[in-house]
Amino acid sequence: MSPASEAGRPRASRSVAAPLVLLALLAGCAQEGDFGRPKPGAWNSLIDTTGTLAARGRDEPSSDFPFTDEERILRDRAWRFLMPAAGRDAFTDGLANLTRSRLLPPAWRPSDPSAYHDTLMGEDFRSPVSRYRRLSEDIGTDARLIPQFVALAARVKEADALRLRSLPFVKTLDDHDIHHAAMRVAENRCLIAWVRLETGLRAAGYRYALEHLLIEAPGPEAVLAERTLAALDGRRPLLDPLVPPEAEVRCGLVPEVEVETVRKTVAAKPIVAKY
Template identity: 30%
Template sequence: MGERSRPLLRAAAAAALLLVVAGCSASRPTGDFGRARESVLHDEMMRAVGNLKRAHVDKKPVSNFNQTDQEREMHDRVWRYLTAAHAKDWSFDVSVEFQRTRIGVTDHKFKTDRYYKVISSDRYASSRVRYATMADHISIDIDLMPTTFRSICAVIEVDRQRAVAAAEIIGLEPAMRQQQRDRRAENDEKIGWFVRAIRYRYESFTYALEHLLVETPHEEAVRVDGLLSQLLGWVEQGERGDFCSQAGIYAEAGNGKVPSRVLMGDGKVYRK
């Protein structure tokens, strides 16, 4: 592609982006239980703009391969960790949609105080209910981790099989091998985004718990703290890139278990 065409591509990408931003809501539509719902705008138009920008402006890999069933499932399962429909966009649903469609990368700039501000500003009949709400949010994250990790593991295996086939097939076109490498890079990027997202969620929940202990201390914090220890196990396993291990991730008491953040007793808060 000639040098003269590149400014035109940049201009086209910028113009298309402005049209999307000006005319449409960027937050991806959802269906039952907060699952992503198909949308021509989000899955075709915004994706096309993002691919154009990624390939010709950002100079990053863009694969034209069809998605496997495993890749589609991974994207769907990972997506719910990138957003927070239960908490008024505290996890930046709109920004996430721009990043998902490759129009921009923003998750490195997120601050961890947003969840606390949302849950603190909600009016409850009892201040204890905030802890119960937090426990519900964290429990959902934990409960969906096993299937999400398995879906990531399945995609890692697909990429391995692609690499083996590309290396062994004699006479395979260089462009096809490049497509294989590009798709693997795309999948690695999505997995990395998931890992950053669960770390961000853990730190946001932790920030909220610590500030609620100052604002409205209750013994219900003990349950939230225990759930955070469980969530941290998944976060650290993801950061190690261990998505396919069949071994348990939680150490038993006295064998490296993550210590509790607080002890509640006599109406006071103590730090271990």
């Protein structure tokens, strides 16, 4: 390789890295509303629109059709599960939002069960009791929101079924209309599969945090945290009937082996021994 080529390699790397850093910082500015949902506004809409175009460029399901009210609410509800369970730093959260908005492909993001624990313990606190309380609150919020997401997803699926049944009877449709109708159905199903995958990864992170917190600072508060985690694990299967078992793989979210690993967390053994 010529010296000129060698000299050009760092510059090429920087030319790729710099826009990525800028995009991550910009995405980190995404505004969060109540209940872990994105705050309505032009900035968040711009990020989502750009993500749709990026997904289309990767040949992922992407439709030109406007969202129905329930499709938009479904995406708002998915926000909590597609973002990190605990914020870490502007860059990491920015990359997560780029992934959530589909500017980056979902499969690139590595799963790290220790990330939630590291953030939980990295924050300033006076008593370990506050760490158990924060852990229980985060788990409990996920557990409460899953049934709401499932009910909404079921209504979106019913509307999609009506859409598909109606296609043969609408004679004025062209290939563009049919294609984007199919793409919207695929988008909705892949979003549901993505949330199902992420709830498993979040549960694994919570379990890791509880296991390590129990050793670092044992206390009776661990019992409540484990009960809350059991409630989350009990509600995660509500997502299973919404999409086929292989949906995460077919949507390109993860390799098949990782899906099986996440699913095994449901049958994990109890963490806290009786006091």
